Amino acid sequence: MSERQLNRIRGREVGTIFQDPMSSLDPVMRIADQMVPPIMRHLQMNQETARAEAIGWLDRVGIPDAGRRIDAYPFEMSGGMRQRVMIAMALSCRPKLLIADEPTTALDVTIQAQIVELLRELTVETGAAMIFITHDLGLVARFAHKVGVMYAGKLVEFGPVKDIFAHPCHPYTQSLLDTIPPVNQPERRKLTQIPGFPPDMKLPLVGCAFKDRCAAAHEHCFKDTPELSARGPGHRAACFLPEGLGEARHSDAETIPPMVRNSDDRVVVEVFNLHKHFVGRSLTPWRKPPTVRAVNGISLNIREGETLGIVGESGCGKSTVARLLLGLDPVTSGDIYVDGMAQMVFQDPSSSFNPKMTLFDIIQEPLVVTGWGNRAARAERVNELLSQVGLDESYAQRYPSQLSGGQKQRVAIARALAIKPSVVVADEPTSALDVSVRAQIINLMVDLKRQLRVSFVFISHDLLTVSYISDKIAVMYLGEVVEYGPADEIFRHPSHPYTQALIAAVPVPDPVAEEARVKNPLSGELPSPLNLPPGCAFASRCPKATDYCRAEKPILQAYSGTREAACHYAN
């Protein structure tokens, strides 16, 4: 097909929504200039009707004051709003097919829930079919009808969503489903890890692409390539074995014995009434400078060997707390007490290493800084650390660029553990990783906290992972802790409306359970921490908010014996 013919299909027949709303809209053009001309072109409308049409679409995707906002520039909108504009743009020429390529990956969990719900409504309304590309199995369960699982450039399994989740037939699908932390499970099992790496696509493939990582691989798999074959009505899989992994599927899922803990374990971190305000620069000396109140009086404590999970949307102050715990930023007021040393594992393993240093130098750096031991002792310690995080000693002389993302994060953990800290702060340590690799890192952290009795602070927006790995959870909203208590209890019976909304927003990788869930995603977005409301900070988005909430700020107080919640109407 020629470019000209393709251009008639693009936009008109097929609309596309891309992953990153921050970069997918032209930054120097008004929304109107990006939206109206395609409508004029594809639907043969004149300027005014096309503009009215565009405003109508913006209104439908939930842009407040659409008639005025259409003349805004993308940088004047939040990420969630921009993704709404993208959706409006993709649908504006009434395409028959909508392709959504990871449309919510760059968004917060509550915004993700809004966008997904919107996409579902709009496709039903307009009758457009949708191809939803994602790595998030929970989202698939939430609203796909059919699922195609791809591996190494090929479809390995295809079928109705319920079949795929209930009876996966391909070993890759099976392993993938087992890498996700389960939602409701009385005893915790280790997550499944998919060993090895995807095949090098530069080389020709002989046999099944998944054979090297498959526990059920046999001779046949190395010679011939399995084709998609029927497994049920509309359900096909590309595997020689009818059951895929079959019995081997759960063989390595050992259970994790619960932590033994008693109340006289020493407290390694104690935070009391912590505040952090970032004061901006005012243009004129007599005007009050803008102040971002990032952290507003939080109190926490962590015992030896305990893992504290901190969750919340971006901008709620999670990462600021992490930086304060390590003393990377000075506190505005309040006290932090750390018994021993604190170390950090950063989100992006690629950018947190000096690319010109060998792994040996990277790991021993904290030892050198603290003047620990002599050269030989440090070398021995580095080797010990490498083996603790599951890497071979030969890795010591490699450079970061020679490692995969998961291996780099292992090195980051080794570096954090080098000086035997009492607490390791991990800020979104798994967000930049692939699903299968994520499971490996989570398993590693679970092992380490048991073996070394080191405490972790695990900061993430991924509630499933946090509740899986943590003993205690602190839910943060706009610089405050709104709920604080044992992880299981909070996840199962959240008491604060914000926690409830967060948990409701997390898609569960089970289509049957997803169908039964009530979905009314949290409306609105995080208010600006520049001017906080006088009453409850969450009141603007809370379904239960009353005038009392808006006037009187609820304080964090004991709720149901084991935990605390900051809500007048907690239940």
Place this chain on the structure above:
Amino acid sequence: MLTYSLKRLAQLFVTVLGVVTLVFFTMRMIPGDPISAMAGDNLAGAALDKMREQMGLTEPLLLQYLHYLGGLAVLDFGNTVTTRLPIIQLILDALPVTVSIALGTIFLTVLIAIPLGTLAAYMAHKGHRMLDNAITGVAMVLDLMPSFWTSLVCLLIFSLALGWFPASGTVNIDDPVQMLRRVALPVLVLSMAQIATMARITRTSVLEVLSEDYVRTARSMGWSELRVLFRHALKNAALPIVTVIGLSFGNLLNGTVIVEFIFTLPGIGNLLVGGINSRDYQMVQTLILFYALIFVVINFATDLVYRLFDPRVQF
């Protein structure tokens, strides 16, 4: 915006004061003074000293400096040493020639370099390396040729061999055709060097933008490549190009001095050369002050143009 302008005005003041001071003292470090340059070997010492005294050159340096600043404060730029004409008048007479060379060069450069660079970027983006390499290669060769040399080559070809443009002669501002014929070659010479730089910057900048997500979005809406290139890519790529245009004014001020000298054009570049040769302190100081002013104003204008291309730029 107002605060920003005031800030820039304060900056302008500091810059100009610094430049003026530097020029004042460096000029006096050059051996010789206006009187000896004017007299040559003809006059005896006593007569020269008397003239120096008349001109105030025997006063302490600091006092001369304060005198000079005092004059500047009331916009008195003084007279030339030899002809006793007001300097400001000479500069204002010479300015149109230089300005037309500079603007002509910018115009010609933008006209050629931006389409060329965009074309090269597009070809590189599509994987047609041949044309891209050809354009970048030619640009590099142009860049490597010094303008005093290309001036002579152009004179040789276009004036002496072909006779299209006059090599010298008077310039009359009131006669645009004659003026155009006189400045055509200098503009061509100066453009050659500028085109190379600007085409390369355009190429890099557009090439980078072409792989941005929003270009993919524009394609997904069914826009033709031409529209994607000109509506989306070029506008986003404009900032670095505008920066280079602004900076190239600085180079141009240098370049005009050379071409005005070679093509014997009565612009401010030639005034400067004459002023330095005759050690005309006042003349050189005033000209450098003008250059500094032009430079600062162009920088300010560049910042304003930024806002035109990128709404995210705030003052």
